Amino acid sequence: MPLHNCDLVIVGGGVAGSTAALYGRRFGLDLLVLERAAPGGQTASASCIENYPGFPEGITGPELAQNVTDQALKVGVEYVNAEVMGLSHTGSGKWIVHTDQGDVETIAFIVATGASPRHLNVPGERELAGRGVSYCATCDGFFFRGQTVAVVGGGNTAVDEAIYLSEICAKVYLIHRRDEFRCERFLQDRLGSRPNIDLVLDSTVVEIRGEEQVENVRVRNVKSGEDRVFDLQGVFIAIGNVARTDWLGDYVEREDGFIPTNENMETKAPGIFAAGDVRKTLVRQITTAVGNATTAAFFAYHYVQGFRGG
Numbered sequence: 001m002p003l004h005n006c007d008l009v010i011v012g013g014g015v016a017g018s019t020a021a022l023y024g025r026r027f028g029l030d031l032l033v034l035e036r037a038a039p040g041g042q043t044a045s046a047s048c049i050e051n052y053p054g055f056p057e058g059i060t061g062p063e064l065a066q067n068v069t070d071q072a073l074k075v076g077v078e079y080v081n082a083e084v085m086g087l088s089h090t091g092s093g094k095w096i097v098h099t100d101q102g103d104v105e106t107i108a109f110i111v112a113t114g115a116s117p118r119h120l121n122v123p124g125e126r127e128l129a130g131r132g133v134s135y136c137a138t139c140d141g142f143f144f145r146g147q148t149v150a151v152v153g154g155g156n157t158a159v160d161e162a163i164y165l166s167e168i169c170a171k172v173y174l175i176h177r178r179d180e181f182r183c184e185r186f187l188q189d190r191l192g193s194r195p196n197i198d199l200v201l202d203s204t205v206v207e208i209r210g211e212e213q214v215e216n217v218r219v220r221n222v223k224s225g226e227d228r229v230f231d232l233q234g235v236f237i238a239i240g241n242v243a244r245t246d247w248l249g250d251y252v253e254r255e256d257g258f259i260p261t262n263e264n265m266e267t268k269a270p271g272i273f274a275a276g277d278v279r280k281t282l283v284r285q286i287t288t289a290v291g292n293a294t295t296a297a298f299f300a301y302h303y304v305q306g307f308r309g310g
């Protein structure tokens with residue numbers, strides 16, 4: 001890739017990156033989206049999305065991801081297949097984004113590199129992903145209404161998901177490797193009042209089993225070493241998310257890899273914005289990703305105008 005010089009670089013071509021690019025182009029910015037894989041991000045791997053407004057019958061993840069990309073392409077957005085590896089400053093107030101295909105100089109950039117769920121790495125997890133194994137109760141819980149499910153984890157997300165699922169599922173096993181939860185007190189109190197949540201403590205999932213769909217999990221008590229099998233239809237793994245943002249070096253503040261922003265999606269570094277799942281936030285959904293991206297593009301546009309003295 002020859003050295004590009006543009007107004008705005010967007011790192012990541014998921015729904016956040018593509019939405020920011022759509023708005024950026026419509027504001028008249030000269031911009032590039034740098035995406036290491038095919039555009040679409042996590043959305044492309046969701047089987048069915050039923051909580052994105054405008055699609056009352058739901059829409060498949062690949063279809064929604066393709067529509068979002070096509071809409072950006074239609075206004076002239078250019079996607080470059082490149083992995084961003086690092087960052088430096090020009091000294092004249094611009095940024096240089098280093099990729100495995102070359103460098104790009106830009107006035108502003110938006111980090112939209114998303115996050116990925118932490119995996120248990122047990123047999124059956126990958127094979128049954130999307131067929132009973134899920135990493136998002138808000139996204140997939142509704143598919144399991146009236147059924148028996150397990151939530152794996154012991155933090156705020158796991159406990160919150162177990163409480164939510166207990167409202168729509170017949171039974172919820174909450175499997176945690178310790179004998180106490182790391183979640184906030186009010187969540188623990190709510191947990192105690194749910195008769196259909198069974199706590200399975202000091203225990204880890206060692207195998208997820210099923211032919212076409214999840215049928216059961218094998219769970220080991222870490223103290224006694226004893227194994228038990230729980231028959232169920234869904235396993236929600238809620239042991240955290242990982243955001244790979246090391247390439248930002250010391251230029252941008254992060255907390256566990258996630259980027260704190262203000263309400264304008266600005267980081268503390270001038271001209272650097274963040275949108276979507278990579279932000280430090282409690283809600284990681286398509287609706288929030290596109291909302292953040294709209295805000296980030298708007299303020300990036302004003303930043304570019306200000307930089308040019310316009």
Ligand SMILES: Cc1cc2nc3c(=O)[nH]c(=O)nc-3n(C[C@H](O)[C@H](O)[C@H](O)COP(=O)(O)OP(=O)(O)OC[C@H]3O[C@@H](n4cnc5c(N)ncnc54)[C@H](O)[C@@H]3O)c2cc1C
Pocket residue numbers: 011012013014015016017034035036037038039040041042043045046047048049050051052082083084085112113114115136138139140247275276277278284285286287289
């Ligand atoms: C299986 C599954 C089902 C889901 N179901 C739903 C649902 O029903 N409803 C809902 O609202 N949400 C759902 N979600 C969550 C939703 O998909 C995410 O919240 C949303 O996709 C986040 O978008 P994003 O653009 O911020 O990040 P991502 O989609 O993660 O996109 C980030 C992009 O950045 C790229 N990238 C990362 N690092 C670099 C780098 N260094 N250089 C270049 N490119 C890079 C990645 O390749 C990726 O394409 C689901 C997620 C999954 C995994």
